[in-house]
Amino acid sequence: GPKHNYAYHTEAMDRAMEGGIDDVGLGVLYGLEMYRYEFCGQLMHAEHLEAVHGVGPHTISVPRLKKADDIDPTKFDNGISDETFAKICALIRIAVPYTGMIISTRESQKVRAQVINLGVSQISGASRTSVGGYAEEERPTDTEQFDVSDQRSLDEVVRWLMETDHIPSFCTACYREGRTGDRFMSLCKSGQIQNCCHPNALITLKEFLEDYASPETKAIGEKMIAQELENIPNEKTRSLAKGYIEKVAHGERDFRF
Incomplete structure (x- = not known):
């Protein structure tokens, strides 16, 4: 039968590493497929990189399907709750303890606060998702690829991290x-x-x-x-x-x- 998207993803990364790229990151967009399948695929891929190349993923990203101009997440059957999302983050941290875990501003301040305590180590701040968005003084809302939930400035995010005892x-x-x-x-x-x-x-x-x-x-x-x-x-x-x-x-x- 046809290969699942993850099989192509794995093949492409193997070719990249065989070609001399020694640092790679993993990430699936949770919400498109059944999350248990995606989660297992992600961990099996990390295990595969270790076994074949001796180097696991430098980072693992955990994006979730979110609202955008032409996307309504409630129309997808495989969306995951905040509780399940937090569980995924915790299990990735336990299973792949050496990796950096990345979360974006598409997640709310509340969710980001929760998962930072579960092992997320990299977060973005003051992100723009429109082409040329960082050149604009005001956030352009009509051309953004998807909605940014955490809209705090970088200064506010840095202060928040320090106030919660993170460096x-x-x-x-x-x-x-x-x-x-x-x-x-x-x-x-x-x-x-x-x-x-x-x-x-x-x-x-x-x-x-x-x-x-x-x-x-x-x-x-x-x-x-x-x-x-x-x-x-x-x-x-x-x-x-x-x-x-x-x-x-x-x-x-x-x-x-």
């Missing part, structure tokens, strides 16, 4: 240092990546506070950075991080571990 990170160090594929996975699975992620989060947060944050957000962030610097266990790393953050405060940029 906002703008870090891209691993990509820029070439820590991808098996290099990234070995660090991640051993837990050693924390020695890079934690100080890099603080350094990039400091850059955001200096360049973009409102006074209120900056005050909360400065307090968090001061506290978290003391939580860096390695003395040399802690000293370097403090030095980098001091340099950022004086206008220098782009430090990383």
Whole structure:
């Protein structure tokens, strides 16, 4: 019979990895197919990448079918509730503990708050879904591909994360240092990546506070950075991080571990 969409997806990713792309992400749009099938397919795909290429997914995205100009989600039979969505996020985190999990602004603030505590590690803020949307001062509502539920500014999202004891990170160090594929996975699975992620989060947060944050957000962030610097266990790393953050405060940029 005809292959399911997931079979084509798997084949394409295998060809990409055979061609030298060592970092890949998975994601299914929940709501199109029976969610149990999609969920199992996603985990089997992660297992397959591990078995064949020795490198699992760098990220897993969990988008849900949402309202758009020409889409009414209630007309689809396979839509999933917030409770089921949260369960999927928790089970992905348990099953693939090393992966980054991504959630978009299509989900509400309430849902995002819930799943961040269940293992989601990457969230977007102030997203625009229309072509050229970021060039517009006001959000263009008539050309958006789908509705954005969480419409808070990036400053508001960053402040919210800090107020709920999460450290906002703008870090891209691993990509820029070439820590991808098996290099990234070995660090991640051993837990050693924390020695890079934690100080890099603080350094990039400091850059955001200096360049973009409102006074209120900056005050909360400065307090968090001061506290978290003391939580860096390695003395040399802690000293370097403090030095980098001091340099950022004086206008220098782009430090990383």
